[in-house]
Amino acid sequence: MDFALLRDAFWGLTFDGIALGAIYALISLGYTLVYGVLRLINFAHSEVFMIGTFAALVAASGIMGVKVEDDPRTGGSMILTLLVCLLVAMLASAITAVLVEIVAYRRLRQRGATKLATLISAIGVSISLVELFRIITDSLPREFPRIMEKTFLFSYAGADIRNDKVIVIIAAGLMMFALERFITKTRLGKGIRAVSMDENTSTLMGVNINRVITVTFFAGGIMAGAAAFFYILVYENTSFKVGFFLGISAFTAAVLGGIGNLKGALFGGFALGLMETWTSAVFGTAWKAVISFIILVLVLLIKPTGLFGESIQQARV
């Protein structure tokens, strides 16, 4: 145990924790959105994220021609590469999410299947996608080429503020803001909220439930895809199992905040990112996953409804 490290590097760790938390928050939004409309934990969501990281990789090396041994790009070329990778990752994840819904959930739902059957289908899809990528990648991790020079912008209270993490935090904030606008202001967003509160009445109002569900998976996928790009930009590698650990943490974040509650997912994401970073400074990073599992178990034991203690039904999103 190393409390000295936590004390000395507290602000640096806190900054890293916020960046990690932003990634968790983006992923957990997908869990919580889908739970809101379907009352289903979409266990394949972690693989939606995983596919996003590979899509970013393909975009960087395939489309933009960045090689691992290249020097980082600068100026307009760098910005263009970043944007292309982000967009491709978002699109790939969103399309995956929508396909998962059509293949694995829709038919079950239309036949009135039980929650358990759908849950098993979700886990099945998750395993299939992991194994598919295990085969494609020969079980090997993949390195992400460095697109941008990573520099320290400034130091504050002993914390070195690195540019890529600043970008991640700001961009994630913008994505969250955009999602909030979409959910509260647009017609489709209101449809999502209505379905999550009362599906039958929404139908009576003329809401096409299937379309709303597709849009929900798409929106969740967009967020996961953005998270995937931010993750790979900061950590610079991915593998077929990346979804598992990130997924568990993001799911924990959603449960921590109160699943079905969008603000809860955001809060849970940042809280978990911070807690994981602080505690892994004390116990070592090997304990990171243990810590999120412990938090998950504690939340389920003590306050199963999450910190915000309300579902999307009551939430004024």
Place this chain on the structure above:
Amino acid sequence: MRLEIKDLRVHYGKIEAIKGVSVVVNEGEIVTLIGANGAGKTTMLKTISGLRPVTSGQILFNGEDISKMPAFKRADLGLSQAPEGRGIFVGMTVLENLEMGKYNRKDRKKEMAEDLEKVYHLFPRLKERAFQAGGTLSGGEQQMLAIGRALMSRPKVLLLDEPSMGLAPLMIQNIFNIITEINKTGVTILLVEQNAQQALQRAHRAYVLEVGNVVKEAKASDLLNDPAVRAAYLGTGAH
């Protein structure tokens, strides 16, 4: 705009809930379905609006059979429902709830202010509460909201499911006065009620439903004086 239900059969699993019911609602009428709990009243409305699938029979809306049409499309035809239990979107404001009533209207923006004004005129209380969450309203206010929301789509036929349920006597009077007022503006109404007294006073014609069958059909005023109906549903006949 005429609603005609022909020989309708509906199942819940293997149980037949509606056993060949025929009901006609003519343009401009208030028609009521009365009956005890479990008679199939709510199932009738759910089937007409498409939430329950039809086993056999027809639902003719202005002559067109809509029994196979997806529920969300039926709202666009001018068929609107204030559902059982009111179905308020509790996390949305009163205004947002009302806007949901126009979800699919192409001319939503243009007509919105006009229709809001109409609903607020009928239910001034909703205007006062416009920015309050639907879940914070009293039972009576929620019922006003459910009916007001159903009116936002400019319905030709309005389906009302137990509008008096759980309300205080004064509020029940109030709601039924407004139902009569809505009918006078030309909206055809199919009303499902356990409060047979009020329903029969307000309606033009009535059907008595017993375990999935229509056992009686008559002018509402005749049923009010029918000894059997009084004994079974008005609790005053058997002296």
